[in-house]
Amino acid sequence: AQSVTQPDIHITVSEGASLELRCNYSYGATPYLFWYVQSPGQGLQLLLKYFSGDTLVQGIKGFEAEFKRSQSSFNLRKPSVHWSDAAEYFCAVGRYNTDKLIFGTGTRLQVFP
Amino acid sequence: DGGITQSPKYLFRKEGQNVTLSCEQNLNHDAMYWYRQDPGQGLRLIYYSQIVNDFQKGDIAEGYSVSREKKESFPLTVTSAQKNPTAFYLCASTGTNGGEQFFGPGTRLTVL
Numbered sequence: 001a002q003s004v005t006q007p008d009i010h011i012t013v014s015e016g017a018s019l020e021l022r023c024n025y026s027y028g029a030t031p032y033l034f035w036y037v038q039s040p041g042q043g044l045q046l047l048l049k050y051f052s053g054d055t056l057v058q059g060i061k062g063f064e065a066e067f068k069r070s071q072s073s074f075n076l077r078k079p080s081v082h083w084s085d086a087a088e089y090f091c092a093v094g095r096y097n098t099d100k101l102i103f104g105t106g107t108r109l110q111v112f113p
Numbered sequence: 114d115g116g117i118t119q120s121p122k123y124l125f126r127k128e129g130q131n132v133t134l135s136c137e138q139n140l141n142h143d144a145m146y147w148y149r150q151d152p153g154q155g156l157r158l159i160y161y162s163q164i165v166n167d168f169q170k171g172d173i174a175e176g177y178s179v180s181r182e183k184k185e186s187f188p189l190t191v192t193s194a195q196k197n198p199t200a201f202y203l204c205a206s207t208g209t210n211g212g213e214q215f216f217g218p219g220t221r222l223t224v225l
Contacts, residue, residue, distance in 0.1 A: 009153070032212050043117075043203060043216035044156075051212060090155060097212035098144045098163060100171065105155040 002027045004093050006104035013111055015083050021076040021107050023091030032094040033074045034101065035065055037087045044090065050074065051097070061085070086111045115140045117217035119204050124222045126191070126198065134189045134220045136204035143209060145187040149173060150201040150219075159202075162187055191222065199224045 003026040013019055025031060032051055036044040048059025055067040065076045074091060088108045092101040117138045126132045138145065144163045148156040158171030162181040176195025181187055187206075191198045201221050205214040 034213055036216075041201075041219070041221070043218045044205075044214075045216070046213045049213050094212070098207055098209055100146060100158055100161050101214060103148075103156040105153060 002031070002093055002095065002102045004091050004102050004104040006089075006091055006107050008107045009105070010108045010110070013081050013109070015111050015113050016080050019076075019078045019081045019085070019109070021089050021091075021109070023074045023076065023104060024072050025074065025091075025093045026072065027093060027095070029095070030069070032097060032099070033065075033067060034092040034094075035059065035063070035074070035076045036090045036092065037061075038090065038106075039087050047076070047089075081109075081111055083111045083113065085109060117204060117206055117215055119202075119217035119220050121220060122218065124220055126222060126224050128224060129193045131190055131192050132222065134191065134202055134204075134222070136187045136189065136217060137185055138187075138204075138206045138215075138217075139185060140206055140208065140215060141184070142206035142215070143184070144207045145181070146205045146207075146214060147171075147177075147179065147187070147189045148203045148205065150203060156203065159189065198222055 005024045034049045035047040038044045050067045088106045091104040094101045120135045146161040147159040160179040162168035178190045204217040207214045
């Protein structure tokens, strides 16, 4: 069965610092991988996705993620965090393009000046 | 603008009552989903539908029901059988060529 693990429940960084949010998945074949962001009381917004091809994918708001098959990971990165990046981030995996998604439990990012 | 709408934004229910949450999309997507979100638990799938007049149970379907009579609409009914319904409910949809799910703004249900 598929599963997604986000080992960090809460991360705090200074504005301007770099960021890496971890995501590990369990699935036999190449999965469809996603990162979403959620502001309090809002729906989820897609940051980026990976289906195939180049393992480093660029997303919105200056985020990028790298698919590493050998480590079953899809970590999200940003070189310089802005205060507006404070939110909750979810990693998700699916088997094909209309499959139901399995979500991780999320990482809450706090940014202080 | 295309998108997904959910209504109401806030909903209060007395114990023993059924309530229906609305989800409408004008994205021409075939597949639609309902998730429940609780603090610290991420999103859990309640029901999903990949085509009109067909739907499947997700991981936590007990106490919930859905219908999919139109492509644009996928209402969720929270029945009195759902023992702990207080949560944030999210509806999503996806098309066949993109893969990613688009989410509505959510409905927060509180049982009084």
